[in-house]
Amino acid sequence: MNDLIETILESFQTLTLNKMRTGLAILGIVIGIGSVISLISLGQAGQKSIENNIQSLGSNLLTVMPSGTRSGAVSGAMGGGESLTLDDAKAIESTTKITTINYVSPELRRRSQVTAGRNNTNTQIIGVYPSYPIIRKINMANGVFINQSDVNSMKKVAVLGPQVVESLFGTGVTNVTGQTIRIAGQQLKIIGTTVSKGGSGFQNQDDVIYVPLSTAQKQLFGINYLSSIAVEAKSSQVMESARNEIGYFLLDRHKLSDPTTADFSILSQSDILDTASQVTGTFTALLGGIAAISLLVGGIGIMNIMLVTVIERTREIGLRKALGAKKKVIITQFLVESIILTFTGGILGMIIGVIVSFILTKTMNLPFAVSLSSIFLAIGVSGAIGIIFGWYPAKKASDLQPIEALRYE
């Protein structure tokens, strides 16, 4: 043990003799470990951000979507069908057969051009019921949300998300209630605006306009079906039974006996989460893989340097063997050197990787988190690289015949 410490100290001395070479050898590992850590952290931050977004859409949420229209054996894309109606939504809410749900929100989504004065934008219009903000966790910044009487009397009113307010009325404008906008040739009065939910890209909840469902169906788009029915289950424990109850209830209503022919599908938040996680997980693995290649290159660099060192120190190795050093002693000496190289590189790379991922996540507005596992990974992997890529040069050194080594000039 004492001897090992001494060997480590000796190796440090040897390595500091040629600082330039040692530094360059370490650099490969620093870059390798640094990129592995920063890219994996970045991938994980992206994953976390998407998960947060989806969570913010509402918990315990089930979404019933129409399946594609069937013509013979060919079925269209999910969500494109017309099989769900307002009556389906009302029936789900009023039936006594479904006991595990709280709220039902029928929804119609369409993209449309919207104008206010001389400004115009293309955004998502959602025809909603008053249950929508409860289920989707939407809060009001100004004014009120759409109520039941708005829906019943098909009122031409609208509630705007903050991003739409910004694109139609300019940055910094907050209170726009009372003003009017035009959608599909109809004039609608703004009765409220929502609080930002900070979503981006995937289902951005700030870039929407809410209108009463009846207004959307009859006055704006002239259609009588729904894009989806959102249902809030009583708790996360009863999600599965709620899904089954709704499924069988709707099959019955649509007069279908075989679940495989269902003209709708039911997604839970966890389904969406799983899909999104899978995608970002694959992405993270890909990034990590690319970074791992640079780590491999760094390892080969270490091997190269160690082979040169062995050749340079042939006489020293020969002398040590002549004085009684066994193979094991020589192997240990050179392995310790290569492990010190890669380990130092690993620790430096880890620090740089954490700093880089901190800067990147801050500039990209992603949650910053360095997992403990990636730190252990960095330390473990760099040590392992030292052993793997140091082994061959160390073995080569120990196999030198003392006589050959002493003769070497």
Next chain:
Amino acid sequence: MIKVKNISKIYKIGTVESVAVSDVSFEIKKGEYVAIMGPSGSGKSTLMHILGILDQPTSGDYFLDGQKVSQLTEDEAAEVRNHKIGFIFQAFNLLPRTTALQNVILPMKYADIPKEERAEKAKKYLKMVGLEDRMEHTSNQLSGGQQQRVAIARSLIMNPAILLADEPTGNIASAQADEIMKIFEKLNNQGHTIIMITHEADIAKHAKRIIHIRDGKIEKDEKIRK
């Protein structure tokens, strides 16, 4: 002490065989001071490598201290070298950038001698070769003669059965060479067995017995009367 029986060493380069040592036999007793002398290419260096177990003979037997050492594994040979043979090389072969003290300590590390004892013992031997005020000097801060004296201290540290010196004065000034020869004489008087390889008759005559080698064979084996 040393018994060499019909030792040959043949090098094969491609299909060409070259005989470096040919059927050599001799004995060296404890306490002897022997010079192995011959011109370059005579096979004396090969013989020295075999005696030092740095190389294995192609055929024949070599007994050191009663132990047959001609067919040892690498690690076994390393152990025998560590315990029974003290090497003194023409080029000194000290570790560079390492202090005289650490150089003398080196063989004790390989013998697993307790750490506490090492420095004490090394200092004693450095004092014996007259370098008590140079112990913390690194090898490149020492003169040739001083380096060779460090090497002598190192060769003695494990109290070996024989001292093998390969052209010990080949790389140092003649005044310092005389000093080295005096140390050898003193060591021999204390009972150490010394085998010295040289091509210089002046150096060889310091020994008590000279084995003349030519073309891989013993030409003459003479006792020197003083």
